[in-house]
Amino acid sequence: MLCFPSSGLHLLPHHGNSHSPTTQSPTPDLLHNFNTPFELKQVHAHLIKTNTPLSTLPLSRAAFVCALTPSFAYAQKILERVEKPDIVFWNSCLRTFAEGDSPIDAILLFYKLRQFDVFPDNFTCSFVLKACTHLLDILNGRIVHGYVEKLGLQSNLFLQNMIVHLYALCGAIGDARLLFEKMSQRDVVTWNIMISQLVKRRDIEGAYDLFSRMPDRSVRSWTSMIAGYVQCGKPKEAIHLFMKMEEAGMKPNELTVVAVLAACADLGALDLGRRVHVYSNQSGFRRNVHISNTLIDMYLKCGCLANARRVFEEMEERTIVSWSAMIAGLAMHGQAEEALRLFSEMIQIGVKPNDVTFIGLLHACSHMGMIDKGREFFGSMTRDFGIIPRIEHYGCMVDLFSRAGLLQEAYEFIMNMPIKPNGVVWGALLGGCKVYKNIALAEEAIRHLSALDPLNDGYYVVLSNIYAEAERWEDSAKVRKFMKDHGVKKTPGWSSIMVDGVLHEFAAGDESHPQAEEIFQMWGKLLQKIKIRGYVPKTSVVLLDIEENEKETFLFRHSEKLALAFGLMKTPSGRPIRIMKNLRVCEDCHAAFKLISETVDREIVVRDRNRFHCFKDGSCTCRDYW
DNA sequence: ATAGGGTTAG
Numbered sequence: 001m002l003c004f005p006s007s008g009l010h011l012l013p014h015h016g017n018s019h020s021p022t023t024q025s026p027t028p029d030l031l032h033n034f035n036t037p038f039e040l041k042q043v044h045a046h047l048i049k050t051n052t053p054l055s056t057l058p059l060s061r062a063a064f065v066c067a068l069t070p071s072f073a074y075a076q077k078i079l080e081r082v083e084k085p086d087i088v089f090w091n092s093c094l095r096t097f098a099e100g101d102s103p104i105d106a107i108l109l110f111y112k113l114r115q116f117d118v119f120p121d122n123f124t125c126s127f128v129l130k131a132c133t134h135l136l137d138i139l140n141g142r143i144v145h146g147y148v149e150k151l152g153l154q155s156n157l158f159l160q161n162m163i164v165h166l167y168a169l170c171g172a173i174g175d176a177r178l179l180f181e182k183m184s185q186r187d188v189v190t191w192n193i194m195i196s197q198l199v200k201r202r203d204i205e206g207a208y209d210l211f212s213r214m215p216d217r218s219v220r221s222w223t224s225m226i227a228g229y230v231q232c233g234k235p236k237e238a239i240h241l242f243m244k245m246e247e248a249g250m251k252p253n254e255l256t257v258v259a260v261l262a263a264c265a266d267l268g269a270l271d272l273g274r275r276v277h278v279y280s281n282q283s284g285f286r287r288n289v290h291i292s293n294t295l296i297d298m299y300l301k302c303g304c305l306a307n308a309r310r311v312f313e314e315m316e317e318r319t320i321v322s323w324s325a326m327i328a329g330l331a332m333h334g335q336a337e338e339a340l341r342l343f344s345e346m347i348q349i350g351v352k353p354n355d356v357t358f359i360g361l362l363h364a365c366s367h368m369g370m371i372d373k374g375r376e377f378f379g380s381m382t383r384d385f386g387i388i389p390r391i392e393h394y395g396c397m398v399d400l401f402s403r404a405g406l407l408q409e410a411y412e413f414i415m416n417m418p419i420k421p422n423g424v425v426w427g428a429l430l431g432g433c434k435v436y437k438n439i440a441l442a443e444e445a446i447r448h449l450s451a452l453d454p455l456n457d458g459y460y461v462v463l464s465n466i467y468a469e470a471e472r473w474e475d476s477a478k479v480r481k482f483m484k485d486h487g488v489k490k491t492p493g494w495s496s497i498m499v500d501g502v503l504h505e506f507a508a509g510d511e512s513h514p515q516a517e518e519i520f521q522m523w524g525k526l527l528q529k530i531k532i533r534g535y536v537p538k539t540s541v542v543l544l545d546i547e548e549n550e551k552e553t554f555l556f557r558h559s560e561k562l563a564l565a566f567g568l569m570k571t572p573s574g575r576p577i578r579i580m581k582n583l584r585v586c587e588d589c590h591a592a593f594k595l596i597s598e599t600v601d602r603e604i605v606v607r608d609r610n611r612f613h614c615f616k617d618g619s620c621t622c623r624d625y626w
Numbered sequence: 627a628t629a630g631g632g633t634t635a636g
Contacts, residue, residue: 091627126628161629192630199631224631258632293633324634356635363635392636424636 032058037075040065044078054081060093064105090118094127103131107140120147122156129162138170161189168197188218195221199228219250227259235263239272252279254288261294268580268607270302271501293321300329303578303605303612320354328360333612334621336368355387362396366403367611369625374400395424402432403625407441423453430459434466442466457483457490458583469540495559495581499570506562509554515566522565523556530595538588560589560606568600576603584608584626594618 026034026042034040040062047054057078063085066075079085090113097106110128113120120128125148132141145163153159160183168176180186180194191214198207211217211225222245229238242260245252252260257280264273277295285291292315299308312318312326323346330339343361346353358381365374378397381387394417401410410429414421426448433442442463449459460483467476483490496505506513513519527535539551546554560581567577585593585608597604598618606613614621 088627095627123628130628156628158628165630187629189630194630196631218630220630227631253631255632262633288632290633295633297634319633321634326634328634354634359635390635395636 034061037065040075060096063093087118087121091123098127098131103134106131122153122159125159133166136170138172141166157187161193165193188216192220196224199224202232204228204232219253222250223256223259230259230262235266238263254285258290258294261298265298265301268302273298273302289319293325296325303607305333323351324357324360331360331364331367334367336364339364353385355390359392366396366400369404371404391419391422395428398425399428402429405436407432407436407438423449427459430462434462439466455488457488461490493559493583495563495579497563497567497579506559508559509557510562519562519565522569523561526596529599530592533595535592535595541586541588555588558586558589576605578605581608585613594620
């Protein structure tokens with residue numbers, strides 16, 4: 001039943017050692033970490049030689065040696081000399097082990113205690129349970145649970161909470177739930193444990209059900225729930241709950257701030273993000289690295305590169321997350337050179353990059369067509385930093401080649417990948433096939449994509465587009481029929497814009513907005529202005545079998561155009577316009593926005609699915625390469 | 627003496 005730790009524990013003295021123990025000085029490490037009676041003797045001898053009182057001996061270590069070698073009276077004698085070990089003493093040993101880097105020692109010691117006629121109490125159990133938690137050791141956890149029942153400690157809330165936590169953490173959510181349901185009393189910690197564990201398992205509905213049923217909610221309850229919504233891709237719900245939290249008079253803490261800022265990043269909710277930033281500083285959270293990192297990400301994803309940079313520069317201590325976020329953000333904003341410069345600065349001061357850092361770097365390269373640099377980083381990643389490329393890195397490389405028109409190289413790269421390509425990888429190739437009009441390779445990509453990711457409409461839409469551009473209308477129609485037959489629905493495009501703290505959302509062709517008429521008139525005026533400057537509607541992006549003038553109607557009702565017209569109507573001149581879109585920005589809108597930015601002299605920032613487009617003075621930061 | 631969250635990419 002009992003097994004001994006594998007961590008270099010020697011049960012017998014080193015008989016082969018010809019030196020007398022007293023002739024050797026123990027290393028400083030050994031003074032605290034002796035594992036055998038022999039080593040204990042060495043330490044003891046050292047204490048005598050240096051005239052150090054015996055009480056300086058690390059007792060928990062002595063107890064450990066003693067407990068594991070009860071036949072060796074020496075260790076026991078030392079213990080007896082120092083103090084009479086009672087349950088409190090043993091508990092503090094257990095605690096030391098449980099919180100140290102070898103928690104298994106606590107479990108071993110626990111099983112040994114009965115040989116010393118020591119009976120565990122609630123503290124004993126709590127420390128062993130803590131050890132089980134650190135080890136994710138549900139088997140020993142269940143045994144300790146049995147002891148808790150046998151010892152009549154089942155009404156101890158601390159222990160019950162720890163057991164519920166342990167079960168859930170080890171994946172036995174059913175057992176955790178059962179125990180939770182039959183507990184005679186629960187406190188806020190019990191509820192919070194269940195909520196955060198359900199969130200961890202992506203059961204956000206289950207978590208909210210408990211949240212709404214619990215009698216008292218602490219800041220932690222609110223924060224777990226808000227963070228849960230963010231993790232489950234529901235940032236609106238997260239922000240809604242944050243508002244409720246404020247209404248309830250709860251004071252957000254550091255973790256709440258991180259969660260809300262993450263939600264703001266996802267939603268592009270700059271106003272709230274700024275407000276939370278101010279609150280965070282007022283609350284004295286300025287030096288919190290997690291908060292600063294999330295702030296950087298929030299500002300980047302809201303299109304405020306300068307603010308992100310300021311937060312980054314003002315940090316006293318940066319982690320790899322800070323650097324990676326900044327590099328990825330610069331890539332998103334089309335500032336590849338600056339991203340690369342930041343990377344070399346980081347290497348120069350000795351910060352070690354991780355896999356995420358390289359995803360950002362490779363993005364920077366592919367967005368700017370820096371093929372050789374990208375190849376270099378991909379090679380250096382493993383060679384110089386020992387990072388094994390993940391599927392995301394392969395995806396970046398295929399994207400890099402495909403965007404640059406090196407379709408054959410991209411295809412061969414996929415064929416030679418040591419891991420199975422996923423939808424993102426083939427999708428990147430497909431994207432390149434559209435730009436460089438390679439129908440055969442696009443069909444090959446679709447063959448893989450329809451097997452890998454059959455419900456993703458985006459790929460079929462691209463293929464249908466490719467056929468349409470080649471004026472192969474029948475094939476284009478076939479793709480759309482295929483989608484219809486297989487129940488693949490085209491994701492409706494939408495764009496949004498925040499005006500005076502209110503989020504306005506527009507779908508393509510949307511006439512439901514209360515000010516729809518004014519918006520259309522505004523667009524009409526803009527259209528006149530840009531037509532003078534040479535704008536020609538690119539009706540080929542409209543994939544409908546209709547008359548040319550009808551196509552224009554569709555084209556002019558694209559969601560990003562509606563959002564822009566509305567933004568220009570509602571915001572003071574000179575102020576930048578920020579628009580978010582769920583899909584990639586349309587080619588025609590891109591051309592139109594460039595001209596509009598010039599005619600109305602406004603900066604227009606569009607965050608699309610992949611990156612930022614910042615239109616200013618007639619050009620875009622993507623340099624039309626996206 | 628004992629219990630419960632965090633950041634980059636995807």
